[in-house]
Amino acid sequence: MDRKRNISLVVEYDGTNYHGWQCQPNGVTVEETLKGAIERILDHPVKMYGAGRTDAGVHAFGQVVNFVTEKGIDLTSLTRGLNSMLPDDIRVGSAMERDLSFHARYSARSKTYVYTIHNAPRHSPFSVRYSWHVPYGLDSALMNKGVRSLIGKRDFASFKKKKEPYRSSEREILMAGVKRRGSFIHIVIEATGFLRYMVRNIVGTLVLLGEGRITLEEFGDIVEARDRDSAGPTAPPQGLFLRRIRY
Amino acid sequence: MDRKRNISLVVEYDGTNYHGWQCQPNGVTVEETLKGAIERILDHPVKMYGAGRTDAGVHAFGQVVNFVTEKGIDLTSLTRGLNSMLPDDIRVGSAMERDLSFHARYSARSKTYVYTIHNAPRHSPFSVRYSWHVPYGLDSALMNKGVRSLIGKRDFASFKKKKEPYRSSEREILMAGVKRRGSFIHIVIEATGFLRYMVRNIVGTLVLLGEGRITLEEFGDIVEARDRDSAGPTAPPQGLFLRRIRY
Numbered sequence: 152m153d154r155k156r157n158i159s160l161v162v163e164y165d166g167t168n169y170h171g172w173q174c175q176p177n178g179v180t181v182e183e184t185l186k187g188a189i190e191r192i193l194d195h196p197v198k199m200y201g202a203g204r205t206d207a208g209v210h211a212f213g214q215v216v217n218f219v220t221e222k223g224i225d226l227t228s229l230t231r232g233l234n235s236m237l238p239d240d241i242r243v244g245s246a247m248e249r250d251l252s253f254h255a256r257y258s259a260r261s262k263t264y265v266y267t268i269h270n271a272p273r274h275s276p277f278s279v280r281y282s283w284h285v286p287y288g289l290d291s292a293l294m295n296k297g298v299r300s301l302i303g304k305r306d307f308a309s310f311k312k313k314k315e316p317y318r319s320s321e322r323e324i325l326m327a328g329v330k331r332r333g334s335f336i337h338i339v340i341e342a343t344g345f346l347r348y349m350v351r352n353i354v355g356t357l358v359l360l361g362e363g364r365i366t367l368e369e370f371g372d373i374v375e376a377r378d379r380d381s382a383g384p385t386a387p388p389q390g391l392f393l394r395r396i397r398y
Numbered sequence: 399m400d401r402k403r404n405i406s407l408v409v410e411y412d413g414t415n416y417h418g419w420q421c422q423p424n425g426v427t428v429e430e431t432l433k434g435a436i437e438r439i440l441d442h443p444v445k446m447y448g449a450g451r452t453d454a455g456v457h458a459f460g461q462v463v464n465f466v467t468e469k470g471i472d473l474t475s476l477t478r479g480l481n482s483m484l485p486d487d488i489r490v491g492s493a494m495e496r497d498l499s500f501h502a503r504y505s506a507r508s509k510t511y512v513y514t515i516h517n518a519p520r521h522s523p524f525s526v527r528y529s530w531h532v533p534y535g536l537d538s539a540l541m542n543k544g545v546r547s548l549i550g551k552r553d554f555a556s557f558k559k560k561k562e563p564y565r566s567s568e569r570e571i572l573m574a575g576v577k578r579r580g581s582f583i584h585i586v587i588e589a590t591g592f593l594r595y596m597v598r599n600i601v602g603t604l605v606l607l608g609e610g611r612i613t614l615e616e617f618g619d620i621v622e623a624r625d626r627d628s629a630g631p632t633a634p635p636q637g638l639f640l641r642r643i644r645y
């Protein structure tokens with residue numbers, strides 16, 4: 152019997168045509184599509200673990216998965232084979248062999264998400280799949296102050312998905328910032344972990360701040376309230392990208 | 399009876415989901431979608447003229463159309479109304495009132511197309527709709543020499559669509575160049591007019607040059623041959639953008 156190999160892959164995908172990452176009964180997911188391709192190549196069932204469970208319509212530059220096999224396939228052939236079988240909107244980047252203890256989700260030290268707003272009078276046909284179009288002017292410097300005030304360990308209950316049960320809604324944001332590039336505004340948040348909808352709920356509330364509908368003080372009050380009803384709307388999924396997992 | 403107004407629009411579209419620009423029986427086209435929206439707003443049939451007939455899957459940043467109406471609708475309301483009715487992948491930019499003699503196609507002094515190649519070992523899920531993925535290394539400086547040798551008035555029969563009848567296949571290229579930005583190569587060609595498939599056939603042949611499969615001299619021979627069979631393959635449509643019409 153061959154030795155066990157724990158293989159990790161970095162995966163990019165355009166989430167537009169998927170019902171999110173995680174296997175579920177009502178539609179095609181990225182997870183099942185990728186897992187199916189891995190199983191066809193290895194010719195045995197695998198347990199595959201993903202670092203982040205992106206929601207429907209959310210994209211990824213740097214999703215990471217791992218699975219165990221005893222097959223001796225070299226990593227270049229594995230990557231090439233997967234890319235020849237996968238649809239155009241899912242790509243496997245680098246493959247690595249890891250310690251047997253490595254787990255894509257539990258070994259992650261941090262995850263970074265980027266959210267893109269297209270802040271222009273008209274949306275563009277070329278960015279509508281990959282950004283949230285906000286037509287009124289946004290003060291990105293003020294939004295930067297808002298998001299930076301979230302850095303640190305705190306209770307993010309105001310930004311969680313309603314009715315989603317968590318033992319604790321405390322999370323730690325390591326890095327955060329808002330940058331404008333022309334008519335695009337990028338919101339970057341790196342955290343040790345995220346609540347479901349957390350980035351999109353933070354972005355929805357930052358937009359209220361950027362519009363001038365709430366002040367920086369009121370933004371702080373919303374965080375302190377620890378109540379989802381106090382915060383702004385959930386930003387739409389197509390602006391969100393899982394950018395990187397650190398181990 | 400109100401006076402006749404000749405209105406022009408600049409139009410952007412993602413051509414992925416359309417059977418090209420021009421009305422035809424076998425699928426939805428950009429032209430019929432836009433014309434339908436204009437007619438619903440003006441409440442009368444229009445003759446609409448487009449500057450360039452982009453093929454299936456080709457995109458546009460700066461398509462121009464014109465049509466005549468006697469309705470007094472102001473241009474801002476027209477643009478807003480159209481954008482509220484049109485699908486996300488077609489956007490109307492600026493609207494202008496023109497002389498009655500203006501014709502989007504016949505008044506054009508030049509058209510500029512840009513073709514984008516993604517020159518990297520793996521394609522990206524985010525650029526696959528908007529570029530041609532060429533995995534092997536391309537010499538973009540040599541391709542630039544090739545495309546610049548086409549500047550001027552000449553017979554482009556080597557780059558026309560086969561079996562497409564033309565009175566003359568002479569056209570004039572005013573400006574041309576190839577530029578690399580990271581893993582993307584952009585090929586820009588401005589001409590007073592184009593033969594069908596001309597840009598895509600030039601790009602297909604430039605790629606042979608960039609790969610080293612033909613020399614610059616052989617590239618010149620292909621142009622001189624005035625024979626479609628001498629040139630390279632037709633580059634796929636999704637890398638092509640109609641960028642601008644000059645009047």
